[in-house]
Amino acid sequence: DLKFQHLEDFVKKLLKSxxxxxxxxxxxxxxxxxxxxxxxQILKDILDKNVWTIEHPKExxxxxxxxxxxxxxxxxxxxxxxRSVDVVIRPNKKYKSNVVFFGFNKFSGPKGTATTxxxxxxxxxxxxxxxxxxxxxxNEYYFFAQLDGEEAERNxxxxxxxxxxYKDRIFINNSSSIAFEIKKYEKKL
Numbered sequence: 637d638l639k640f641q642h643l644e645d646f647v648k649k650l651l652k653s654x655x656x657x658x659x660x661x662x663x664x665x666x667x668x669x670x671x672x673x674x675x676x677q678i679l680k681d682i683l684d685k686n687v688w689t690i691e692h693p694k695e696x697x698x699x700x701x702x703x704x705x706x707x708x709x710x711x712x713x714x715x716x717x718x719r720s721v722d723v724v725i726r727p728n729k730k731y732k733s734n735v736v737f738f739g740f741n742k743f744s745g746p747k748g749t750a751t752t753x754x755x756x757x758x759x760x761x762x763x764x765x766x767x768x769x770x771x772x773x774x775n776e777y778y779f780f781a782q783l784d785g786e787e788a789e790r791n792x793x794x795x796x797x798x799x800x801x802y803k804d805r806i807f808i809n810n811s812s813s814i815a816f817e818i819k820k821y822e823k824k825l
Contacts (some may be wrong), residue, residue, distance in 0.1 A: 650737065656784065656812060668765065670741035673735055675782050675811045676723055682815035683725070687822050691724045698724065700737075703772035703815075705738065719765040723782070725818060731825045734776045738766075745786035756791055759783065764799055766783040770805050780807040783812045 650658060655678050683690065696708050698721040702793050704710075705721070723739040740762045744755040759781055766779035783789065792808060799806045808819050 647817075656810070671784070672722055672741045675741045675743070675768065675784060678724065678811040679725065679815050679818075680781075682812060683818060685729060687731070687825065688818070689724075689726055689728055693721060693724060693748045696720045698715070700738065700762075701770050703769060705769070705777065716787040719762045727825050733825050735778070735821055735825070736776065737778045737780060739814070741782045742788060744783070744791075746786050755788070757794060758759065759788075759791075760798065763795065763808075765805050768800050770802050778805050778807070780814050780817070781807075782811055783808065783809050795818050 649747075655674055656769075663704060668755070672692070676690065680690055699706055700719045700721065719740070721738045722741040724734065725737040725739065726734060727733045740759070742755055742759055763779075763781060769777070769779070781795065789810060795808045796803075799808060807814060809817065
């Protein structure tokens, strides 16, 4: 028999577990905004807050629009391929660096859930926009797809094949691996 005490004990254990474990149990896969908060918190937990500023712009506020990274008020109305940026990571002002990381967050639960096909196509469209930007602009802007969940990680080989020419500027991985990839740039600041 399941009693309230059992449920309460289980929830307490989950809340004490690492954030990446919580992604699997504490949020519903279709509720992206909750997952984004957890994914961004993982970045904040791993990256040095004395080095990095991590921003979570409002949905659609910052976009990859062709060869530009723009706010929605400067978005070209003719481009329907513009992709929204979920997180922006840049060095704190004391560092005189032009390095900026633009990220896309996605959590995809087990295969077969309603969002798995849509999620993969959304990631591919975002990567296409990032690759187009990299083709047209040579600067210190980097892009990452921060993908967590069983289905997301199952798609890593396919997604990495898409960006293989862009591995120096576009990264695909789970939350903690993305954070450690960005940490490597601390030595270059």
